[in-house]
Amino acid sequence: MPMSKKKRLVFVVRLAFILLACAVGCTPVAHFNLTGGWSGTYSYTSGPMTSWTSSFSMELFDDEGSITGSATFPSSAMQTFEIPITLGETHADTVVLEASGFNDKTTPQTPVRFSFDGEATATTMSGVGTHTVNGTPYTFTWQATLVVPPAPKS
Numbered sequence: 001m002p003m004s005k006k007k008r009l010v011f012v013v014r015l016a017f018i019l020l021a022c023a024v025g026c027t028p029v030a031h032f033n034l035t036g037g038w039s040g041t042y043s044y045t046s047g048p049m050t051s052w053t054s055s056f057s058m059e060l061f062d063d064e065g066s067i068t069g070s071a072t073f074p075s076s077a078m079q080t081f082e083i084p085i086t087l088g089e090t091h092a093d094t095v096v097l098e099a100s101g102f103n104d105k106t107t108p109q110t111p112v113r114f115s116f117d118g119e120a121t122a123t124t125m126s127g128v129g130t131h132t133v134n135g136t137p138y139t140f141t142w143q144a145t146l147v148v149p150p151a152p153k154s
Contacts, residue, residue, distance in 0.1 A: 032122045033150070034090060035062045040144030042129065047138035056114075058085070058097075058144065065090045067097060071114060075105035083112065095120040095127070110134060116142060 038060060043053040060069040067088025075081045083101030090096075097116040102109040110133060118127015126143040 032090065032093065032120050033062045034060050034067060034095065034120060034125070034146075035150040036060060036146050037148030038125070038144040039147045040125070040142055042131075042140040042142040044131075045128075045139045045141060047136075049138070056142075056144075058099075060085065060088070060097075062090065067095075071097075071099035073103075073112075073114065075103055077105075079105045081105050083114075090120060093119055093121070095125055118142070122146070 036059075038058040039055070040057070041053055041055050044050050054074050056071060056073050058069060058071045060067050067085060067090065069085045069088070070082050071085060072080050072082045081103045083099045083103075085097060086100040087096065087098035095116070095118055098113065100113040101111075103112050113132040114129060115132075116125075116127060116129040118125055118129075123146040124144070127141070129140050129142050131138045131140060
């Protein structure tokens with residue numbers, strides 16, 4: 001039994017809507033290059049320092065979504081320590097970073113790991129994370145802003 005003109009029109013409109021929804025929803029989001037100097041803050045949400053906020057900085061190098069670099073955090077007596085980014089990747093508008101090493105300003109040196117998960121744009125990042133000290137994890141929220149953009153390519 002052939003379709004009426006009205007049923008055919010409804011079918012074509014629905015098909016067009018489905019194809020349009022898939023095209024818009026399936027379009028890949030552009031990757032943001034996170035190369036540059038970043039300045040941020042983190043605020044603990046668990047552990048003995050809950051609600052305590054501190055600053056950090058990162059120097060990141062983004063090679064098509066694979067991130068390397070270093071991160072600098074506060075230590076005791078107004079000092080800072082730097083550790084390498086040991087895991088870093090972006091996918092569309094999300095970022096995963098891990099900085100791991102030793103706080104060389106403590107005696108003995110303390111093993112630390114900062115894990116950052118969140119969302120990113122070309123100039124901002126924010127999310128949740130975990131700071132692990134001597135195997136004990138503490139959670140935090142964080143945000144960072146690009147303060148030193150990458151040098152232009154010549």
